[in-house]
Amino acid sequence: MRRARGEPGWLRGEPPPRWARLAPVLALLVLVLAQRATPGDVELGYFLAGLPPVAAFAYGAAGTAFFAALVLVLLGVPGIGVAHAQGADLATVAAVGLLSVVIAWVRRRRDAQLVSVRTVAEAAQLAVLPPLPGRVGPVRCAGLYRAAQRGTLIGGDLYDVRAGPYGVRALVGDVQGHGLAAVATVAALLGAFREAVLDDAELAAVAARLDRRLLADARAASVEHPELFATAVLLEFPPGLDLVRIVSCGHPPVLLLRGTAVEELAVVPGPPIGLGLGLAGPGPPVAAEVPVRPGDRLLLHTDGVTEARDAAGRFYPLADRVPAAEADPAGLVLAVWRDLVAFTGGGPRDDVALLVLSLDGPPQPSGDAGPATT
Known part of the structure; x- marks a missing residue:
């Protein structure tokens, strides 16, 4: 256990x-x-x-x-x-x-x-958020999750990596609230994402499906919870291409680690939007294309990381402290978590999700197999 x-x-x-x-x-x-x-x-x-x-x-x-x-x-x-x-x-x-x-x-x-x-x-809980494999298609991946509520494995953050006919797709999200009260929303978003990986040809369509899922659940919810809201970032590694497509819905920016350099990928201009507010209102999300090379690492995270504070009340500067020299995705995730625990003096009090993706070797067509537990 x-x-x-x-x-x-x-x-x-x-x-x-x-x-x-x-x-x-x-x-x-x-x-x-x-x-x-x-x-x-x-x-x-x-x-x-x-x-x-x-x-x-x-x-x-x-x-x-x-x-x-x-x-x-x-x-x-x-x-x-x-x-x-x-x-x-x-x-x-x-x-x-x-x-x-x-x-x-x-x-x-x-x-x-x-x-x-x-x-x-x-x-x-493990059925909702199973452990990530070390590789999905041509993409190496490693994730870390820490729930804020004591005694639980998952809370209001989520991530997943799946392979489908349109490439390898990844999701990192943060739903409104945390703890067990947010688990139902997490399960709904993950279920919609796993269907969209197989059915939707465009990454923007995946985001729109997640948005509709939240809108439908909000209409069916009780008056105590009239609105469901989430931020999310979606990534897609298309088969045979040296690039990654990114759709961000109000989520913290993705970090690109190339060698020892760290770059924030600000892929969505204008004011941020989130899932559950109706993406058709302010305009459909736009997928940005970012060139990637073998060995590049993409670090995705939730705001539980960057909003963690030290004893003096300062926010955790992830982009400045991330150990970019760490090439192994699993080692990078653990190094960031250990540094975050040391910075906050025991760990953040919010849900935390970290996901590292790395294109290992030349891109190649991916199959339909989903992730298996390790």
Whole structure:
């Protein structure tokens, strides 16, 4: 099971760490040795009554019952020389042990249910946004996604790379809102994009299809969410051509990394527009054509990257800090993320999506196969 960022596995229903299972054993040994090393008029053995509740956090009902019984033996048998409890004291220790066993049993059941629920949730999220392959047709690709909402794999950002009859196409988008509330919109956009890769001959038509999807969903939405909005950038590597076509709908500019040089591709003149506002209103989007060479890398990102701030409130200057000398797409993505975490002192608080695309070798016709998970 994939672990959510910053969340210990043992709080998510996974087996507790080794130190948690060793804690009651070590505490037992320390208390017994301490009692034997202290004068007879100092009673430390009664601290043993706290061991069953501690064991309940790391062991099941049987393990907790063993600790409870062991404590009763140590306290109830005078010849052992740890402590000697009688009557009401032993009854109290037994009650604490019994309650600890019940707690351990309930915890194990809750952990099993939590694992089942999270497994289903993560499978559903991975079905919406599957991992990228290392290559789609002639294009090498690497992506990184970090959701702002703790315990989730996806939020309001999205990306995908697909091969179709018109070449390899990529999408990076950022929908209104973040967290689980935006997942339905993300799923709708990705579904429309994957259909358009196979059906629409023009990249502008792909953007128009995504826009119609959001408009249709907004009309069907409740009054609490009357408008759905997203920014997006679409890329297309046509078969047999040394260029990339780009359509941007209000999205942060794509960075072209050529050697150690970094260039922002400002491909849409005039005021930016976004998906969900009706592309036919201000005019249909125009696909810009940018020449590319083998080895060039295109870095796409969402505003969760460039709007991340450091302790002084300064925005992250991606174009100035990107390690352009890194030729491997996967290495470039990780290097940008590590630098972003260091810059912000722990990571941004918004959804973050990074996608690097590189034309590896001479362009060649691409097939219809979609991405496979790695």
